[in-house]
Amino acid sequence: MTALLFLLIAPLFTGSLKWLKARLQNRLGPDPLYDYRNLYKLWHKAWIRPSPSSPIFVWAPVMALLGAFLAALFLPLLPGFSFAGDFLVLAYLLNLGRFFQVLAALDTGSAFGGQGSYRESLVAVLAEPGTLLALGAAALASSQLSLAGLAPLSAENLLVYTLALVALALALVAEGARMPVDDPTTHLELTMIHEAQLLDHSGPLLALYELAAGLKMLVYLGLIALLMPLGAWSFPLVLLLGWLALGYLETYGVKLRYLRLPDLMSYSTLSGVLAVLGVVLRFRI
Amino acid sequence: MVGRKSLDALIRLYALQNVLLGLLAFVLAEGELHFILAGLGLLLIKGVLIPLYLFRLLERLGISHEVESYLSIPLSLLLGGLLAGVGFWVGRSFVLEGARLPEAVPVAIGLILLGMLFMVSRKKAVTQVLGFLALENGVFLLALAETHGLPLFIEIGVALDAFAAVVLAGVLIFRIKETFQHIDTARMRELKG
Amino acid sequence: MLYLLLLLPLLPALYALRERTPARLASLSLGAAWFSLALGLLAQNQASGPLRLDGVGLFYLLLTDFIFGLVALYARAYFQESQDQEAWRFFAAGNLFLFAMHGAFLAHNLGLLWIFVEGSTLASALLVYHKGGARALEATWKYLMLGSVGIALGLIGVILVYALLGGTTLDWQEAREWARTASAAQLGLAFAFLLVGFGTKVGLFPLHAWLPDAHSEAPSPASALLSGTLLNVAFYALLRYTALLGSAGLFEKAALLLQSFGLISLLAAGLFLFAQKDFKRLLAYSSMEHMGLAVYALGLGLPWLAMLHTLFHSLLKTAAFLGAGNLLLAYRSKLIARVGGVYQAWPAGAWVFLLALLGLAGLPPFGLFFAEFQALLASAPWAMGLYLLGLVSAFAGLLWPLSQMIYGPGTLPHRPQGQSLVLVPGVLLAVGLFLGLLPPVELVKTWAEVLAWTR
């Protein structure tokens, strides 16, 4: 259920984010619903297949979308599947999408694809430990290995959850390819990560990728929402907050140099480690 | 023996030693035939044959008759004295029950140790043979002192072995001289590692 | 019969003084050796005079004759291939050597045993010398000096034992009965001399110095004889004396010495084997390793195991030296660095050498694996650790040259002809393999019974 919901609102989220940014930058900006139209347009175009490519080229956007979509299946914001260890499956389904995306980037034989591919691999290596440590810490703190069983934020677990939220927030910007990790608006080959991989995907393939990117961000926001104590209101609120935060960040922040990424992401890993230690060694504020 | 620098003197000393040993064997023989025979054999082989053989060897080799050593003469003497002392001191515990000539046991041990010192420190092949022969004499003296003599055929076998060894060594020394133009064993260090 | 057995090898030795064709000499040597093999089987447990052929003696007699016969066969092809006109020297000295060996194994008298062991030293010095040359001369000289001093020290031990027994008898069997009455401390001293004396010939560290020189400089068939049989004869003397000490109730005293000498030899050999440049020296150090292991097994109070170890070692080491002889014929160099690519150019020659070395490294299915297993099984934990450390380091030492020579880059300059060059080591390996798969434990135990002592 969550997955379907996300599928519906993902273009809205990304589209309105562009609008927000434009407004913050004193531009008129596109219609917040622009991305729906864009996707529709792209889907109906013909697509180009680079000559050296293999079937992976076609499968990659599909897998990227399905990875994010199936991952959303396990988010218990709306009733859905829930079992012990579901958050691990969720995280690895996102990996599945990335695996194919990164592979397909090498498939074209182009220099940009290769650059995007190994940069994305680096980002994954940097972000993954923090994400899983944060989720693991939350699960340990709740003594439940399923997302549905996560205890909401409370005085009991304030420290742990704060740290976990830091880690997840950093993971969100890294995996969502947002500032300061990546600039979604740039097409300057020397700096881009996510866009470089999509350079040769066009038309419907690009549409799938765009949708997948939005979906992926929503999944991370959903994970953050699960830790919030507001019950059914958690997700809308987190969505709103995330929306505002990303907009402001990309207006007033700058992109970090690619080689400085490890410095930033080490905060994510560190928060994750401290969160786990906080649980198992029973730290309190 | 330890103090001498001349090879000829050494060989003569060795011959003298053997003659003395042979006499000792006669004295201890108490008329038993096989002791007398052993003593005779000893006199003949070790007192006469081996020294003669060595002299002839030296002659044919045509080398300087000087003993070359790692150790200086005073140091050799000092060490020799020390070893003899050790031999005397240690030798007492080698005196077995029923030893015939307990007094000679420490002498024998001392002789063995000196022989070894000689072999370790002297460079020429001939001197090493002499050291070996001194050692062998020590062993023989030990046998005389401790026991009523080894069985005769053993005794003869031992003496024959010693003789064969010396002959073989002599041949080898000769070949060494031919091949290397010297008989300094300290310089034969091709085989290592 | 025993006297016939004793003197039989002198026949080809004397014949060699007249006849110079290697082919005839080889056949005669082979015939004499294998005839005495059969004779030995018939003459088991016979005694006459100071001679007696008991189980241990028979065991080593059979082993020696078997190996000698095969080596003679190999020597014929080897000397033909190396165009050596002086091959008769090998057969003359070799048979003289065999005579001394026969004597040692038949002698039941400790004095006589000593004489024949010394005799084997002299005869084998001739084998090492063979045709001369600077290196061979140096090796022979060192061997003769160290061996003679060693054996003289052994003689001191013999004399002391004789004196301790009251100067009555040197007959081994009787001596064992008398031994109980002897002073324990002094018997211990006597054993010290015997251990150092015979240990020199066994090649125990640090008395081993002659061994690599002699083994590497002797012609390959002679090296094979030295390693496969000569080391055994001194070890055989040690066996007898250990049993003597055992019957005096002093085994514990000897055990520690034997074990530590064995282990130290093993560990030292491990270091010496590493980064060795000359492949015949490599094999020589491997002999030192295995004799150390045999002595260690003896120190465990398991004479049968020690005998089994020497059996397997003799078979494999002989094959290895013969295989090395082939390589020497082919490459005309003993340097490991010069040899390479044997496997590509001469598979049969490579396999023989390879398998022999692998067997010596203690790998199954060869027998040394079994022997090492049994020895370890009887060991104390600390000794087990050292033993294994030694085995691994020795293996590392063998592995590098082995792989370099067999599989490494290189070309074969000349491929030796002659079937027995490969056939003889092949037979030895086959026997070793067969005995390794079905270790003749019961048989050897029966033969070793004469050595048994009650603790």
Add this chain to the structure above:
Amino acid sequence: MTLIYIAFGLLGGQSLLALLAPAAYRYLPLGLGGSGLLLALAGLPAWLGQSSALPLDATAGFYLALLGALYLGVGFYLRDYLAHHPGPRARLETLLLPLFAGSMAGVVLAPLGYSFLFLWEGMALLGYLLIALEGPAALAGSRAFFLASRVSGAGLFLALLLLIQGGPREGLVHLVWAGLVLGFGTKAALFPLHAWLPKAHPVAMSPLSALLSGGMVKLGLYGLYRALDWAGPAPAWVGWLLLGLGLAGAVYALVLGLAENDYKGVLAYSSVENLNLLLAALGGYFLLQHPFFLLAFFFHQAAHALFKGLLFLGSGALKERGLSALGGLFPKLPQTAAYSLLAAAVGAGLPPLAGFLGEWYLYQGFLSVPKGGVVSLLALGVGVLALVGALAAALYVRLLGLAFLGLPRSSQALEVHEVGLYGQVGLGLLALGLVGLSLFPGALLAPLNPPLYPVALLALGLLGLGGGLVYLLQRKPWRSYTPWDCGYNQPGQPGSALSPRMQPNALGYSEQLLRLFPFVEVKIEASREGLLHPPTLRWQGGDWWGTLEALFARGYLFLARQAQRLQSGSLHLYLLLQFLALLFVLGVSWQ
């Protein structure tokens, strides 16, 4: 048991046939593959039926089945492989390989005692002979293999003989376990005893690599698990050691794997990674006895055996193996590439494939630690696992992407040919096993009562929706065109301004990743071809452990040289030694 006898008979018969007939390899599908089938058929019921009857108890059954499955695939593949490499070497391989396979199966069935050690060392010997057959190129690799095997054997000798001597005695328990960890750990490439594996496995012929990486190394794991029967519960330090070294080793191996240029070398490092993870799982089981660790241990072994076997077999089609010289093989080797992709996806731990499930269990094991106390620190393992997961994904992307995708980086790269019918069958059988294992993990794990995630749902979702979407995409209009080259190609001219050199090469792909880890050193050098050429990257193999190893070797050599100085050639020194030895012995026996 009858099946097992027949299986061994088939293996023996195959070897015998190789002695007699030159073309014996033709019967390998029967001799090796058939026996594999029989072993699997004998092993699986024992495992599933929880048999406790020795020698074929549940554990032995599991490993027999694992080996059997591998033999089945390799048997077919090898037939094809040797048909392309005929000659005396092929005959020897046909002779030795079944023996090697037999010794591996024998180890699993052997009781504690002589026969176990006999087979264990025999396995080492046969493995060495087989690897060494590759000639001078395999010199260092085969040596490393053999030496490590013997070190392993020494550790086992120590441990097993102490056990045989008197069972686990008080005070010796630690020594026994130290021996077991050294012995089995070396075989299972426990960090830092792993260095031999990446040297040895790549140089062997591909079917043999598959047997080594898929099968033989698992026996080290088998031994450590079996040791619980033989030596009783392990002391706590064993568990900690396996966990700590295992997790560290997994990361270490992946990083080195990312620096490796050789296609099979990368696979070997991946083997080290997986083995170390498995060892960590076993360590967790030793410490906590939690079933999650056991589930991870068994399931991931099966998965690894199959996917690594498949990848190594697939590598048999390559002639040139340097990643920096490969590329664009997909159209030339469609089947091999597809199978390799499947296996790599398993290796990267992607759900719903088999590789993920083991990690899933391991995560849950780490997350089910009791809180408080030192043991709870295990929860941090989650972070390491996540790192390992991401690195493994990067490793396999790099491997597949550089070898099969993009443009060929050299002309040699395309000198390949797809495997023949038998090879296809071999690959297909392993792939079939992998798919089966992925879709029905419960069938294998039934005896352990495992919790599962909705595998079938995910698989259905991915294949159904994915297939549907791809179908839709294929039906849309599309055309083939050169990749985007910033418009640099001349208008009207065909082709693209992109050259293969613009693709990342093996080291370029992972340089940034490697810089994260201090234990490897990447150097950038100016190109020799002049200032205008881009600088070249060079990895000097300067990893910490490699350096340490080299130091150790130098130290040992120095020690040996010192000892050899005793043999100085001086007769006088020798005589002195003799003299001193005499004095020493006399002194000792004085009293």
